[in-house]
Amino acid sequence: MERILAKDVKNHVGEEIKLQGWVFQIRPVGKIKFLILRDRTGVVQTIILNKEIDISNVERESVVTIYGKPKLEKQAPGGVEVEVLKVELMEKAATPLPFEVNRASDLLNIKIDTLLDHRPFSLRNPEISSIFRVQAEIVRAYAEFLRNDGFLQVHTSKIISAGTEGGTNLFPIQYFEQTAYLAQSPQFYKQMLVGAGYERIFEIGFVYRAEDHATSRHINEYLSLDFEMGFIESEQDVINEEIRLLKYVFTCLKENCSEELKLHGVELQDIDTIPQLKLGEAIKVLKDKYNKTMETENDLDPEGERLICEYSKKEFNSDFVYITYYPASGRPFYTMPDGTGLTRGFDLLYKGLEVTTGSQRINNYDMLVDNMRKFGLKPENFEFYLEIFKYGMPPHGGLAIGTERLTQQILSLKNVREASLFPRDRFRLTP
Template sequence: MTTALPRTLTSALPTHAGRTVRLQGFLHARRDLGGLQFLVLRDRAGLVQCVGSGLDLPLPESSIEVVGRVTAHPKAPGGYEVQVESFRVLTPATEPPPVEIPKMEWHVHPETMLDYRVVTVRGLRERAILKVQAELVAAFRDHLRGEGFTEISTPKIVSAGAEGGANLFPIDYFGHPAYLAQSPQLYKQIMVGVFERVFEVAPVYRAEEHATSRHLNEYLSLDVELGFIESEEDVMDVETRVLAAIMERLREHAAPELALLGATLPEVPAHIPRITLLDARRLVEEKYGHPVGGKDLDPEAERLLSQHYAETEGTDFVFVTKYPRAARPFYAYPEEGGLTRGFDLLFRGIEITSGGQRIHEYPMLQESIAAYRLNPEALAGYAEVFKYGMPPHGGFAIGAERLTARLLGIGNVRFARAFPRDRHRLTP
């Protein structure tokens, strides 16, 4: 077998019609028919059907190499197939895959797909989801850099929680108590004093015993913080532009994946509608007869409020603003009447963002720490920076998996992460 030919990806086959190419990938599927052998090769760019005879085919998912001539074929994946001239097994699979990857969507239980995630993540739909998320994150980074933001990296082992509460994973740090970070919030605020505008893409950890389709205990958080703002309105404006940039990039760079998944991207309005929490509660109760108790919107109220704005304004997005202090962490900037300059962003019926303006004055911060009954010593390192002229600032955080799931119509957020962690799953 010659190896002089450069490797060709399946996506480039239309430009090689009538020529001999060298393909490398995985044996996605195989079948014998009337003395002919049909094998489907999968590489990072897609699929191609290869046709030969007398081939010693290995088990599915083996790594293989095919050299052959490209011919047009209207019924083949992508409209082309390869007439095999030589075939080589690069790395044979030593046993059959635990599931048939080409048939997973129809024949495999969702929990089984997660149990064998090391293999099932190779599926076309599964990798399409992750490719969309990769482009989403790339758009997030690129747009913010264009607006003068600097990417930072903050500790994931911390001495105290950023938001208080008990949803922290404790760890033993050389004999001292420590925790996995539930948010980079405190550090990204500190870094506003350095770069003014910062962002981070990193995992965060929440020790919440949820068992729902919208929660993970480890997820990818897209965090933003910016200084010298007038109010939380400036923060919402930045997020609106970020979301518009994400949709634009997905249309340009993830069109095949979106088509495969049957996903429709939303239009992001120049000004996403904004409604106070009090008015939102009143609206869903008066229009839909759904009473809302507690300090936040419940999932059904989020769905109904989103339905209202989809019907009346044709948008999938709505900001809910002016949350009470009881529903916000200690660093939220307070207003009269026990409210804060905090907001959530709902998208297609689910909250995907929390954000707002933060406290930037040292005396006010100390008062808030006391009001929330937090340990001031544990927060001393964070609070110290506010003695030195921190500007008015605010920010937001987007859960990458939750946004991905809503964009693509995925019912469970676990399938928007390669290797999800929830209260029942620590492997693979």
């Protein structure tokens, strides 16, 4: 007998069907019992009227097969329920459960650490599992948009000989007789592949940051959405590409994840255009409007980012805001200078958090080598990267989006680790 999924039960009213899944909830009411069954498509209410049917050995979260007849019933959630004919216990769940996984999150009331300690179990909670359905859709839409726009998807090595931004923040690994490092970014490879002639490439891959911090917005391994494009006029081409990309991602989310967004109480704002502020302007806004003085002219601090987003929301009705024209001293060596000490680098802030960094890159070999030296790097260590620049590198630029951060901000999650299936943070290596 073919298995019917929870979401399809309504199409089988009057038939005898087989359901399989986990017992989400059992509610005995006198002589009858309601058993809520969950499978990958959602939950369905079943009702046990026949008192011959014994489910006393069935625990919540046990795996069961239920034979029954769907019927229309206006008192049932969704207007349909399944009258149970037979229950087969396939695998019994131990008791007590680690926590009450069937609650809505405001009632679940659980610390992030407990949730992560029992990660596969916690994912049985519909609200928690929906985070990763949303994330999957973000990544899918990202790839689809770029593919349709002439970008080639590539996969580059995460084992590298040297960092893109100097030696700090890298995890060393033993690679036979050499020391290698986990890649903190696919930056060099992206650029090399633009120069290789693909012109437009994107990559979806984990990157690694050995940063010794413990905050709600940092993890040490995150999924980076990178793209790089050749033959641009300026960083504005990269920004425009991202705006169109984000519009597409949001459209897809609304179309394909409406249930998931509703579960999180999220109403996605339509993206029209995204305002831009030069870093200098942003710092001035902080001073004039919020009486906040930045200690450095290089970047905004987290409070500054939150305030600028507040400002952007008030002034431009946008959850997003680009910060542009960062000083060269605060950006990586490959960032294109604008000739006045500033660069063609930018960040994208979303609801108070940095989710993207990008720039136009330096495409002239001599300029790049020169800049490398200025940053205290030895060009001879980067021959593998620099070679293609000798043989004709077009003007190009690109960016990287932090997938977990974007997911976190879209769903207004408190901690970025909620948006990672198996997060690696300062202390956590398991599960």
